[in-house]
Amino acid sequence: MEILCGSEAKGDCLVAAETVDAPRTEISTKSEQLLMPGLRSVVDETRAALGVENVSLRVADLGALDYVVAARIETAVRALNPDASPIAPAVERKRSQRDRPRRSRLYAPGNNPRLLAGIDIHGADCVLLDLEDSVPPAEKAAARILVKHLLAAVPFPDEVWVRINPLDAGGIDDLEDVLRGCPNGICLPKAESAEDVGLLDRELARIEDDLGLPVGSTWIMPIVETAPGVFGCEAIATAGERVVMIAFGAEDYTRDIGARRTRESLLFARSTIVAACAAAGIQASDTVFADLDDMAGLAEEAAHARDLGFNGKGAINPRQLDAIHRAFSPTADELAHARRVVEAAAEAEAAGSGAVALDGKMIDKPVLDRARRLITYGERLAGGGDAA
Amino acid sequence: MKNAIGREIPERIGDRALAPFAGAFATTHAGPKAARHQKTAPRVDDKLLPSIDAAIEACGLSDGMTISFHHSFRDGDRLINQVLDACASRGIKDLRLFPTALFPVHEPVIGHIENGTVSRIEGSMNGPVGAFVSQGGKLAEPAVLRSHGARWRAVEAGNVEIDVAFIAAPQADRYGNANGIRGKTPCGTISFCAVDAQYARKTVLVTNDLAPYPVHPMEIQQGWADVVVEVDEIGDPGSIVSGTLQLTKSPTRLRIARLTAEAVKASGCLVDGFSFQGGAGGISLAVTKFLGDEMERAGIVGSFGMGGGTKLLVDLLHRGLIRTILEGQAFDLDAIASLREDAGHVLIDPGFYANYDSRGCATYMLDAAFLGATEVDLDFNVNVNTHSDGLLLHGIGGHQDVAAGAAMTMITVPTLRGRIPVIVDQVTTVTTPGEVVDVIVTERGIAVNPRRDDLKERFAAAGLPVRPLEDLRHEAEKQVRPIARPVFGDEVVALIEWRDGTVIDAVRKAEGWT
Numbered sequence: 001m002e003i004l005c006g007s008e009a010k011g012d013c014l015v016a017a018e019t020v021d022a023p024r025t026e027i028s029t030k031s032e033q034l035l036m037p038g039l040r041s042v043v044d045e046t047r048a049a050l051g052v053e054n055v056s057l058r059v060a061d062l063g064a065l066d067y068v069v070a071a072r073i074e075t076a077v078r079a080l081n082p083d084a085s086p087i088a089p090a091v092e093r094k095r096s097q098r099d100r101p102r103r104s105r106l107y108a109p110g111n112n113p114r115l116l117a118g119i120d121i122h123g124a125d126c127v128l129l130d131l132e133d134s135v136p137p138a139e140k141a142a143a144r145i146l147v148k149h150l151l152a153a154v155p156f157p158d159e160v161w162v163r164i165n166p167l168d169a170g171g172i173d174d175l176e177d178v179l180r181g182c183p184n185g186i187c188l189p190k191a192e193s194a195e196d197v198g199l200l201d202r203e204l205a206r207i208e209d210d211l212g213l214p215v216g217s218t219w220i221m222p223i224v225e226t227a228p229g230v231f232g233c234e235a236i237a238t239a240g241e242r243v244v245m246i247a248f249g250a251e252d253y254t255r256d257i258g259a260r261r262t263r264e265s266l267l268f269a270r271s272t273i274v275a276a277c278a279a280a281g282i283q284a285s286d287t288v289f290a291d292l293d294d295m296a297g298l299a300e301e302a303a304h305a306r307d308l309g310f311n312g313k314g315a316i317n318p319r320q321l322d323a324i325h326r327a328f329s330p331t332a333d334e335l336a337h338a339r340r341v342v343e344a345a346a347e348a349e350a351a352g353s354g355a356v357a358l359d360g361k362m363i364d365k366p367v368l369d370r371a372r373r374l375i376t377y378g379e380r381l382a383g384g385g386d387a388a
Numbered sequence: 389m390k391n392a393i394g395r396e397i398p399e400r401i402g403d404r405a406l407a408p409f410a411g412a413f414a415t416t417h418a419g420p421k422a423a424r425h426q427k428t429a430p431r432v433d434d435k436l437l438p439s440i441d442a443a444i445e446a447c448g449l450s451d452g453m454t455i456s457f458h459h460s461f462r463d464g465d466r467l468i469n470q471v472l473d474a475c476a477s478r479g480i481k482d483l484r485l486f487p488t489a490l491f492p493v494h495e496p497v498i499g500h501i502e503n504g505t506v507s508r509i510e511g512s513m514n515g516p517v518g519a520f521v522s523q524g525g526k527l528a529e530p531a532v533l534r535s536h537g538a539r540w541r542a543v544e545a546g547n548v549e550i551d552v553a554f555i556a557a558p559q560a561d562r563y564g565n566a567n568g569i570r571g572k573t574p575c576g577t578i579s580f581c582a583v584d585a586q587y588a589r590k591t592v593l594v595t596n597d598l599a600p601y602p603v604h605p606m607e608i609q610q611g612w613a614d615v616v617v618e619v620d621e622i623g624d625p626g627s628i629v630s631g632t633l634q635l636t637k638s639p640t641r642l643r644i645a646r647l648t649a650e651a652v653k654a655s656g657c658l659v660d661g662f663s664f665q666g667g668a669g670g671i672s673l674a675v676t677k678f679l680g681d682e683m684e685r686a687g688i689v690g691s692f693g694m695g696g697g698t699k700l701l702v703d704l705l706h707r708g709l710i711r712t713i714l715e716g717q718a719f720d721l722d723a724i725a726s727l728r729e730d731a732g733h734v735l736i737d738p739g740f741y742a743n744y745d746s747r748g749c750a751t752y753m754l755d756a757a758f759l760g761a762t763e764v765d766l767d768f769n770v771n772v773n774t775h776s777d778g779l780l781l782h783g784i785g786g787h788q789d790v791a792a793g794a795a796m797t798m799i800t801v802p803t804l805r806g807r808i809p810v811i812v813d814q815v816t817t818v819t820t821p822g823e824v825v826d827v828i829v830t831e832r833g834i835a836v837n838p839r840r841d842d843l844k845e846r847f848a849a850a851g852l853p854v855r856p857l858e859d860l861r862h863e864a865e866k867q868v869r870p871i872a873r874p875v876f877g878d879e880v881v882a883l884i885e886w887r888d889g890t891v892i893d894a895v896r897k898a899e900g901w902t
Binding site for chain 2: 010011029030031033034035036037038039041042061062063064065066067115117118119121122153154317318319
């Protein structure tokens with residue numbers, strides 16, 4: 001029986017694996033003399049790492065990066081031989097800070113090498129490698145293995161997350177593979193209760209321990225996209241130390257409640273999520289905006305989400321990042337005003353005065369706290385996210 | 389001998405002594421140019437002959453002569469193959485082919501090299517003929533590649549003497565006036581070979597649309613043309629539009645384009661009177677679009693855009709964002725229509741835009757240019773001719789002319805094409821020296837030539853990701869194992885001339901692999 005994995009799309013490769021008595025490796029590529037030595041060393045190393053014998057491999061390359069070739073071979077070989085041990089690539093990734101800026105989360109389909117190539121360069125605060133909605137059922141295994149290899153090969157300048165499948169529909173298998181790539185966090189789709197988050201928390205702890213990672217090092221971003229999820233927000237937001245942000249998914253939510261997508265139909269869910277996150281001291285991220293060509297509409301929706309109290313918004317294409325970052329970054333005027341508030345408070349304190357005023361307006365403690373937070377946030381953005 | 393950038397070049401080819409490249413603006417020429425052939429105007433109003441074959445006979449075309457062509461139909465040209473077939477039928481041998489450029493449609497040239505009709509080529513080769521020549525031993529002498537401006541200069545200087553110029557003319561009259569923007573199958577300007585028409589011993593216009601006298605504009609004039617021939621087909625204008633004229637959707641390429649546009653803005657040159665060169669290719673087109681949008685936002689009106697005319701450039705003219713298009717070559721049918729209709733859309737020839745030995749080049753008036761490359765190296769040298777496997781697959785086009793001319797020359801490239809790195813230690817072939825390359829923009833950041841610290845400071849102040857070229861190379865190489873390198877033998881298969889007629893590099897036959 002021959003197993004096929006990958007595709008003949010540009011940037012991918014097609015791997016055929018077969019159990020035989022006399023194993024062979026055949027490689028084809030466009031510019032054979034130029035590319036063969038490099039390809040052969042990737043194929044040989046991947047074969048050795050999988051520790052399989054009696055498997056013939058045919059690799060048809062269409063300009064795949066090394067990690068794509070390795071992932072396709074691993075997928076084919078494990079499909080052929082379920083006992084083959086998953087490859088554990090070497091990864092270096094620093095843990096990200098709990099409250100770092102997360103203005104944008106950029107989705108990328110987890111089984112499309114062409115769209116994944118260079119996903120790290122666009123300046124998204126969080127890149128979100130997707131194993132769920134954008135991956136057809138037949139490609140789930142290929143996607144989780146590809147994402148693992150990508151995580152190990154690409155040094156992301158900011159955070160990288162993985163959206164897994166629901167835990168009762170392949171999500172745990174996803175975790176077993178992708179945690180070997182040490183993502184900063186895991187997005188949990190269709191979160192509805194503290195128990196959903198608790199189950200993920202326990203699975204993460206088990207796998208982190210198995211892999212020798214510090215237990216608790218992987219963040220969780222529950223995605224609330226159903227009516228029960230909205231009502232469960234408060235519990236979800238406080239369901240554990242790992243939860244740093246809740247994301248809102250409007251498409252599934254409107255379908256669930258039988259609404260059309262309007263500002264009014266989403267307002268209750270949006271505000272509920274924002275309030276629950278604020279109460280728990282975590283961040284809230286708004287839903288994606290689907291019309292790629294409507295930049296004005298995107299800017300308007302992002303400003304609306306910012307006004308409601310969201311900290312960020314999802315993006316389905318790098319083109320959307322500019323508008324989103326603009327909406328969720330403090331303006332120069334806002335920062336200047338915040339600095340004046342803090343200075344006025346410092347002067348009043350030095351003068352021993354209890355009441356603080358600026359431009360004839362009283363500054364009470366919430367206003368002062370807000371100004372301080374804004375300044376810290378602005379400094380973090382200027383310093384590239386994780387800078388203290 | 390080694391030239392000024394350390395490339396090994398032969399001292400002579402046949403009886404021609406070669407001059408080594410000495411620097412982008414190092415040579416100066418003075419004194420008279422080559423003389424044109426004297427002609428006495430015929431007192432007949434009809435130069436029409438019945439066929440290409442009759443024209444060949446009338447011009448006395450024979451063994452060892454030089455014939456020239458333009459490439460305005462690009463991959464849709466139907467003339468070169470017809471003329472070579474006719475020459476082969478007459479048993480003519482050892483022709484020197486002097487086209488402005490060859491395309492994949494000219495693959496039959498290979499057969500004419502093998503049957504002895506053609507033994508030398510001086511001109512750009514895009515695709516199969518270049519690959520064939522790269523294998524070595526096929527031509528009597530190495531091919532010679534020149535930029536648009538350098539080719540014009542070489543004819544005027546008498547470096548290349550043309551016996552018969554065959555000019556595909558979309559519209560011509562019987563007395564020898566012609567242009568490329570009217571007629572049944574317009575292809576844009578045919579002024580590429582206006583110098584051929586003036587200097588050739590004989591000039592033949594081949595048209596598929598014979599129109600009443602006087603045909604205008606007169607890109608080719610009656611005073612230059614000896615013979616007019618009417619045929620069924622000279623070219624397919626549909627083929628001048630290639631896949632590279634689509635606005636890119638690739639996030640990587642769009643990011644490069646956006647960074648390029650932001651760098652232009654940060655450089656300080658995006659003010660009233662701004663001028664730029666946009667080309668074909670997805671990235672260049674996107675930069676043109678982004679710059680236009682930025683100019684509109686900022687209320688800036690540019691002085692001129694130079695093309696490679698495209699719909700996007702024409703849009704800028706129609707929106708009042710640039711006052712003029714200087715057009716040396718049409719890249720789509722919208723540009724051709726605009727050449728007929730828009731007063732601000734001006735036809736220019738390579739002598740006007742890029743002749744090193746002239747009293748002015750339009751490229752020297754450019755504020756910014758964004759150009760492509762197959763490879764760039766750590767000295768900022770650029771290769772557009774060969775691929776990393778050593779095969780000669782592309783012409784120079786206007787690359788050298790524009791890079792040398794523009795105040796800020798930007799090379800826009802991805803760091804990887806498939807598994808092949810674009811930033812390398814040393815380019816396979818130097819087309820354009822690092823001396824005239826200011827900025828390299830990739831999806832992973834912007835590298836600035838150390839000669840341009842002024843730009844580096846401006847980019848950094850604008851928050852652009854300025855990175856050492858070496859770091860960009862290193863990041864790309866982490867994604868792919870090293871590629872093999874071709875090992876080159878001694879046989880020179882092609883010379884790359886610089887704009888002034890010196891030799892900047894020699895392409896050698898690939899004989900093995902590391």
